[in-house]
Amino acid sequence: MGYDLAAISNTLTEGLNAFASATSAEELEAAKREYLGGKGVVKAILGGIKDVPKEERGEYGKSANLLNVKLTEALKQAEARLGGAKASSKPGIDLTKPGRRREVGHAHIITQTIDEIVEIFGRIGFNQVEGPEVEDEFHNFDALNIPQGHPAREEADNFYLQLNGPDWDAKPVPMLLRSQTSTIQIRTMESRRPPLRVIAPGRVYRPDTVDATHHFMFHQIEGLAVAEDLTFVDLKAVLELFVREYFGADTKMRLRPHYFPFTEVSAEVDINCEMFSHLKKPWLEILGCGMVDPNVLKAVGYDPEKYTGFAFGMGVERIAMLKHRIGDIRHFTTNDMRFLSQF
Ligand code: DAH
Numbered sequence: 001m002g003y004d005l006a007a008i009s010n011t012l013t014e015g016l017n018a019f020a021s022a023t024s025a026e027e028l029e030a031a032k033r034e035y036l037g038g039k040g041v042v043k044a045i046l047g048g049i050k051d052v053p054k055e056e057r058g059e060y061g062k063s064a065n066l067l068n069v070k071l072t073e074a075l076k077q078a079e080a081r082l083g084g085a086k087a088s089s090k091p092g093i094d095l096t097k098p099g100r101r102r103e104v105g106h107a108h109i110i111t112q113t114i115d116e117i118v119e120i121f122g123r124i125g126f127n128q129v130e131g132p133e134v135e136d137e138f139h140n141f142d143a144l145n146i147p148q149g150h151p152a153r154e155e156a157d158n159f160y161l162q163l164n165g166p167d168w169d170a171k172p173v174p175m176l177l178r179s180q181t182s183t184i185q186i187r188t189m190e191s192r193r194p195p196l197r198v199i200a201p202g203r204v205y206r207p208d209t210v211d212a213t214h215h216f217m218f219h220q221i222e223g224l225a226v227a228e229d230l231t232f233v234d235l236k237a238v239l240e241l242f243v244r245e246y247f248g249a250d251t252k253m254r255l256r257p258h259y260f261p262f263t264e265v266s267a268e269v270d271i272n273c274e275m276f277s278h279l280k281k282p283w284l285e286i287l288g289c290g291m292v293d294p295n296v297l298k299a300v301g302y303d304p305e306k307y308t309g310f311a312f313g314m315g316v317e318r319i320a321m322l323k324h325r326i327g328d329i330r331h332f333t334t335n336d337m338r339f340l341s342q343f
Contacts, residue, residue: 003052008063011041012070019074026092028078035071042068045206109343110219110332113212113320114201117221120245124238126199126223131184133177133203134161140178143186144262152179152261159205159216160321177205181222182262185292185311188224189300195227200317212328219316224292226302226309232265232291235310241287247273247323254283263290263311274321284322287314 022028035041045064052060076169108116117130131139137153146152159177184200199257200222208214225234234253243251251273260266267290270283289312294304317329324343326332331339 003048003056003060005060005063008045008060008067011035011045012067015041015067015071016074019071020080021220022078022082024092028075028082030227031078032075036068036075038108042071060074078151078207085143089212100199100258106343108332108340109320109324109326110316112343113323114219114221117246117316117319118199118201120242121223121238124197124241126197126225129180129184129188129198129200130202131181131187131200133205134163134175135178135183136173136175139186140176140180141182143296144180144182145299146261146291150261157190157206159207178202179206180204181220182313184222185224185262185296189297189302191228194302194309195225197225199223199273210330212330215317215329215333217333218315219327221314221316223312224309225311226292226297226307228307230291230308231311232310235291235312238310239312243269243271243273243286247271247275249308250274255289256285258290262286262293262296264293268291269312278325281324286319286322287312289313 015031018031018035019028022031037043038193042064046068049057049061106112109254118126122128140158141150141153150155151157158179161175161177162172164173166170169244181200181202181204184198184202187227188196188198188200202222203217203218203222205217209214210216223238225238240253243253251271254270254272255267257272258268266288268285269287270285272283277286289310292309292311297304297307297309317332320326320332321329
């Protein structure tokens with residue numbers, strides 16, 4: 001017999017108590033099932049309204065609805081109290097489930113590219129060296145056989161800095177953000193005696209307008225070897241080994257005559273390989289190289305009659321873009337995880 005106002009009142013008291021005293025999601029879930037579930041007490045009471053004699057149905061119905069509202073409200077409060085952990089209809093924590101995997105960071109694609117290239121040269125005896133990004137004109141130009149008045153030294157093409165030393169009254173020393181890693185050739189030769197083989201990655205800066213293929217900051221990798229009797233054949237053999245290791249064993253390489261102030265003879269290296277078949281270009285330029293100009297050897301006090309050397313330099317962004325089919329150099333510096341996490 002559903003018609004019993006006292007039963008409603010008791011249910012309210014007991015229900016409020018059950019929700020208020022629940023101390024875990026599981027307890028709350030059980031109380032919810034008992035009072036507000038599909039087969040719960042409240043449902044039964046509401047379902048009984050229709051059986052109550054007409055003249056008493058109004059009051060009974062009101063009480064029954066109020067019971068429903070109050071217990072639903074109490075349930076919400078209890079859920080909030082238990083740390084917002086809304087009691088779900090599923091069983092509690094499953095301790096056998098695998099844990100949530102934490103994202104682990106990884107090296108930037110430019111760092112990865114540098115590491116791979118440096119590693120390949122490392123296998124044939126090239127040691128990694130570095131140099132400063134703020135340079136003087138001697139290391140960036142003069143010692144590299146780029147004389148005063150040479151177009152590469154123009155103000156509009158370099159980030160010149162006026163740096164004061166400790167003495168503020170002294171003339172500022174003209175410096176610049178290095179425009180090429182060839183500076184490291186000079187720094188290495190100044191501090192070592194031949195024979196030497198070094199590979200030098202680093203950032204370089206040029207005031208270029210930024211677009212899909214240009215940036216005011218990018219990376220280069222410079223190579224230098226100096227010894228007695230090094231020839232162009234040695235240079236070619238080293239580069240061939242590198243392109244086959246890095247771009248694939250099927251890679252064809254060709255040397256195209258070119259001019260650089262710090263090498264004589266000089267060449268640019270083009271490659272043709274399966275990796276770039278999608279570009280539909282038979283040859284792609286990947287680096288500049290040559291035999292170290294005797295003037296450069298002289299600038300660091302090496303005897304050009306006794307020693308010869310070869311050098312090469314490549315743009316890291318360009319190589320990474322070719323290899324990974326990256327269409328815009330700006331991706332490297334915008335720090336967008338949708339880009340970075342692809343590599
Ligand atoms: N420094 C050159 C540049 O920035 C690249 C380069 C070319 C480096 C030939 C070399 C070299 O060592 O031999 O364009």
